[in-house]
């Protein structure tokens with residue numbers, strides 16, 4: 139390779155890696171897999187080693203992450219936030235140990251105590267505490283300065299707002315914000331239901347959730363935190379990294395419980411193997427193991443080279459990828475008619491798990507990657523959870539394949555499938571006549587958060603529906619008359635049949651909020667179910683108001699749209715649902731079979747808050763914002779967003795900002811959350 143060729147490739151690598159850094163760090167939407175990214179970086183390092191005089195000033199090896207985006211304030215890191223060198227094999231790891239020993243002038247077999255920690259696949263953050271109080275928090279950004287995500291971080295339950303016990307006057311603590319696999323799946327399911335964009339993996343979901351301009355959105359996202367490193371500290375905290383981790387725990391942080399002190403590299407190798415074996419069973423994604431020299435004195439002597447410390451390395455796990463053939467693209471029909479394409483694959487083993495299906499997200503995704511039936515595709519288990527198609531091997535595309543054409547009709551009921559402008563999801567318009575939607579709705583109806591009927595799981599619902607035992611939800615409460623028949627079914631018996639009937643009978647009384655949620659109306663999740671229940675108080679009133687709201691321009695219609703937390707889109711969905719006579723019939727049938735409990739509201743007329751204008755500010759500890767608003771409205775008050783002369787009352791939660799100040803300036807009455815709780819207590 140000539141100097142000229144090397145320089146050209148280095149320039150190309152710098153540009154390419156910068157593009158991928160931006161996609162990953164700023165847009166939370168990576169374009170390539172981590173393994174591909176690592177390969178590019180390795181190639182860059184190889185070339186720089188071979189042609190040191192050609193190393194660029196903007197070389198990826200001296201740059202970390204990418205510059206913070208403009209949306210957040212910037213925070214300079216007192217101590218730079220660096221990256222880690224990678225090892226990919228036992229040889230790489232042995233070389234790391236040899237380098238450390240050489241640098242320190244130790245014998246080739248001198249013991250080298252390390253701490254091993256799982257390498258969490260999340261995003262790193264730096265937390266500053268002054269006199270034990272959480273002051274601010276920032277993302278890594280470009281390593282020198284990050285984005286100010288203080289308010290977002292405050293919403294994390296696992297972030298100590300004050301440090302327990304003695305702590306240096308100033309200390310920076312580093313750690314990883316992440317989302318568990320289960321929380322990621324639940325979030326994506328909710329996103330899909332709401333027609334919002336899906337996250338590619340838990341890491342992107344965590345990054346996307348933390349980097350929200352509105353911290354209340356972050357508050358609703360299940361983010362976790364492991365603390366693992368030190369930035370600046372006004373006084374020494376410990377002599378070893380292991381003792382530092384103990385201090386972190388004592389201050390109230392969560393340290394990964396799998397972390398271990400390893401007296402020697404032999405144990406380190408064994409630790410790597412052990413963590414690799416449990417990797418798939420962990421509730422969160424890890425992509426390797428981090429080894430850090432335990433002795434902080436030695437760490438200081440070793441120092442840094444470029445963007446990486448010499449005293450640590452990240453030994454990565456191999457990417458869990460495999461190649462297989464896409465046999466078919468099937469369409470799954472969801473409860474609200476959302477059509478989701480699913481890849482049917484030639485079964486293949488990916489990282490020890492047999493994969494036969496993979497998600498294709500939506501038709502835009504299929505088009506973007508031009509995935510075709512018959513293609514050879516590269517599969518990856520995204521964080522060990524859902525298999526994804528990473529790319530298509532175009533060289534192996536057989537003759538005569540055609541681009542994927544979205545279905546125009548629902549595969550389950552033949553109704554028209556439409557994709558509203560601006561939405562990524564195509565939907566079946568069959569509604570109640572679509573058997574696939576019916577089954578999904580029945581599954582939802584019986585689910586834990588809805589009617590919670592023990593024994594009516596997905597499999598039972600599918601079978602009972604297929605055999606004509608249940609056509610709609612009301613039939614569930616008529617199953618009693620079929621007890622003998624159920625007992626005779628394969629896999630059942632008298633005891634199971636009796637248990638099922640008992641479980642159903644126990645659910646004949648249901649709170650209004652659960653009842654509304656169980657109906658499976660689009661965009662009516664648990665929170666909106668509660669909001670509606672609190673607002674309307676009882677079933678008869680809710681039903682009557684919803685019916686009236688189906689009339690355009692009615693008072694009930696405008697009242698519905700102005701319930702805070704409901705809004706126009708949700709109001710539309712409710713109205714659409716009630717316009718359909720068959721939906722009303724289902725509701726009435728259920729009402730005749732069930733006892734629907736009233737929700738707790740406070741009579742608006744004689745409440746002290748009737749007609750008053752309220753503003754909430756800061757973080758409430760005892761109830762959510764929507765709940766507080768619903769309560770206020772149930773008492774006849776109106777809740778607005780900004781404080782003005784017309785405001786009657788401002789309720790301040792923790793860390794209230796400018797609104798509380800403005801209220802004081804205007805002489806508006808300000809009360810604490812405790813006073814608010816007393817005032818709004820349900821009688």
Ligand code: IVH
Pocket residue numbers: 220221222255256257258259260261262278314366367428447450452
């Ligand atoms: S220590 C100077 N420990 O990996 C050393 N990093 O590739 C600072 N990471 O930016 C990092 N788990 O986002 C450290 N137990 C762990 C980690 C960890 C995950 C991430 C972190 C860092 C990246 C480096």
